[in-house]
Amino acid sequence: MQSLAIPCCILLVVLTSVTGEPLVYRQDVQKPHIVFVAIDDLGWNDIGYNNPDIITPTLDKLAREGVILNQSYVQPLCTPTRAAFMTGYFPYRVGLQHKTLERDEPAGLPLNFTLLPKRLKEHGYETYMIGKWHLGFCKYEYIPNARGFDHFYGFYNTEEAYYNHSIGGYLDLRENMVGDFNENGTYSSYLFARKAEEYIAKHNKSNPMYLYFPFQSVHGPIAVPQKYYDMYPSIHDGNRRIKSGMITALDDAVKELVTSLQKHGLWENTLFILTTDNGGPATPRNAGNNLPLRGSKATLWEGGTRGIAFVHGNILERKGYVNNEMIHAVDWYPSLLELVGGKRDPDMDGINVWNTIVRGDPSPRTEFIYNIDEMKGPRSPSAAIRVGDFKLIVGKPGTPDGWVPVPQIDGVWEERVLMDEYEEGREFGFDNSKKVYLFNIKDDPTEHHDLANEMPDKVAELHAKIHEYKKKLVPAIYPPREKEKADPRKFGDIWSPGWC
Secondary structure, three states, X not given: OOOOOOOOOOOOEEOOOOOOOOOOOOOOOOOOEEEEEEEOOOOOOOOOOOOOOOOXXXXXXXXXXXXXXXXXXXXXXXXXHHHXXXXXXXXXXXXXXXXXXXXXXXOOOOOOOOOHHHHHHOOOOEEEEEEEOOOOOOOHHHOHHHOOOOEEEEEOOOOOOOOOOEEOOEEOOEEOOEEOOOOOOOOHHHHHHHHHHHHHHHOOOOOOEEEEEEOOOOOOOOOOOHHHHOOOOOOEOHHHHHHHHHXXXXXXXXXXXXXXXXXXXXXXXXXXXXXXXXXXXXXXXXXXXXXXXXXXXXXXXXXXXEEOEEEEOOOOOEEOEEEOOOEEHHHHHHHHHHHOOOOOOOOOOOOOOHHHHHHXXXXXXXXXXXXXXXXXXXXXXXXXXXXXXEEEEEEOOOOOOOOOOOOOEOOOOOOOOOOOOOOOOOOOOOOOOOOEEEEEXXXXXXXXXXXXXXXXXXXXXXXXXXXXXXXXXXXXXXXXXXXXXHOHHHHOOEOOOOOO
């Protein structure tokens, strides 16, 4: 069996639980502060504990002291994963399964979903968000302050510049509803860490804090301060050197965040969660890397969907080990909500996996949908499912495909091992005339050995399961773009709500 064990020595500490019941905080016990850090586009091979060439001492220390989640799954793209975090539902049930939201698209995360911060407020939490939203902003009802966040500092879109905080020539940075035009020239990792210190210092310590911190880093357009670029003289591909420096700059920002929590007396009672939102973009321009996993961001391969994740905190009963149990992005919502005394919606896709995280119990999750997308496009129609050890892909898995090596010289990416290219498909019917892949992910986590021809009964079994899940599919939200209505010049040269 091929292993994806973490290449480091980890101290195993086991604490005995008094009962086997799920841990829920009583009303007379202080609830934990929850800090949920989402790193944008961080690849499997883009962190020190998986790749010693990457300098991430803070992240490595937190991971090794806590629990590394070695089978934590996310969506292939930014918007769908954020929808999963915030709703507890698979994106194909929300209508955000096809792609990311564009800055002039009159759409957002549907308003019939109550988001996690609003539910946490019902249990006494003061809620903060710093960083990237990317769940729609064309109307006021879509923005973070209307979806449960008491405080928001960040941006609505994606692909902002790291220093002038603009996209398309106009600012996308604000605190709550007020644009911040004063930070032109401040690198975003520095800016967001400073804002976290400000919020933490002002927080009323008698109330539990929920801080959702989706960093801009390390998404493109890639940029980094010179001192971090200089830390990687052995990397001769310019973009990979920038990307590596960005990761180390991010590590320093997380160090500042932890220091702020310690300084103001919150750290000892903080549950700290860190996850990527999708795999790294293994392309020359963005220079992420997912080795030894196959594929990239925007694909259904493991390299696009199996994410870096770990948890840290005194609340953990078992620490210092690698947890190989299955969890999915949709599981954070019910796990955190039920931890503090709430109840999940009965129809929610997310499952409470808290005992798996806190004690290492077997995961109640045994299957999940990677995605179901019926629309025609470069990566679709497609669908994929994991049931136990087996994974079935139907349709277009997406590109880039293969096992993309870390580049050594500028522009040298030709050594990647490419698999089949997928031609434009017919209407998606989940029939056996479409190309299918079947893998045993436990034995073959890098997806080298397609078993579809050898195990037709297993293909049929998983195919039938996809059909069952598909019954709850919501058509993808994909309205025509409204460039004129969204024009920031109508709103003081800043991307703003109020046009749809």
